[in-house]
Amino acid sequence: MFSKRKIRAAWLRRQKRKLARRQERRSAVFEPLEPRILLATDVSGPIVEDTTWSGTIHVTGDVTVNLDATLTIQPGTIVKSDVGTLLRAVGTIDATATGSSPIIFTTTQDDSVGEDLTPGDGVPSPGAWEAFYVDSGTTHLEHVEIRYAGNRFSAGNNSGRTSALQISGAATLRDVQVLDAENTGVYIASGMPTLDRVHVE
Secondary structure (H helix, E strand, O other): OOOHHHHHHHHHHHHHHHHHHHHHHHHHHOOOOOOOOOOOEEEEEEEOOOEEEOOEEEEEEEEEEOOOOEEEEOOOOEEEEOOOOOEEEOOEEEEEOEOOEOEEEEEOOOOOOOOOOOOOOOOOOOOOEOOEEEOOOOOEEEEEEEEOEOEOOOOOOHHHEOOOEEEEOOOEEEEEEEEOOOOOOEEEEEOOOEEEEEEEO
């Protein structure tokens, strides 16, 4: 026969095991979430000196690369633009990437790449930002995607439609894709740019 002391000790061991299993289940269900740190860099206004972009870039207002400045964009960089904003190269933009690590220009509503900049699920649509203007003969785009551009005001605004990529000069574009533009994908306003494997869809 078991003594009362042994019976009680066995009961305590069982209770401890039950409590441990219950705590494990609660930890699995209520595991605390780590605070989220946004890694995007906000940019707006003129670029007046040599600058490098990497990671996720959040364009909050029109960005112009001035005449004597060079903007270098690293492979794998994601540039996300707010509604109605534009990027213009008067100076030089060197966006040279690779097939496995392209540079992507898109809308803040595009959650498929880079940092998620929307409070809920983003819904990207053609014309979600204005355009990429190349007014420089020294700009080089290689393995670049331009998504959801083509409206000066907002997606679907009939009076704001514009070309997603507009070129004035002798820029070089190689392995460039213009995707889901609201209006014309590529418009050559002037100059003699070099276009090699430029795809519009």
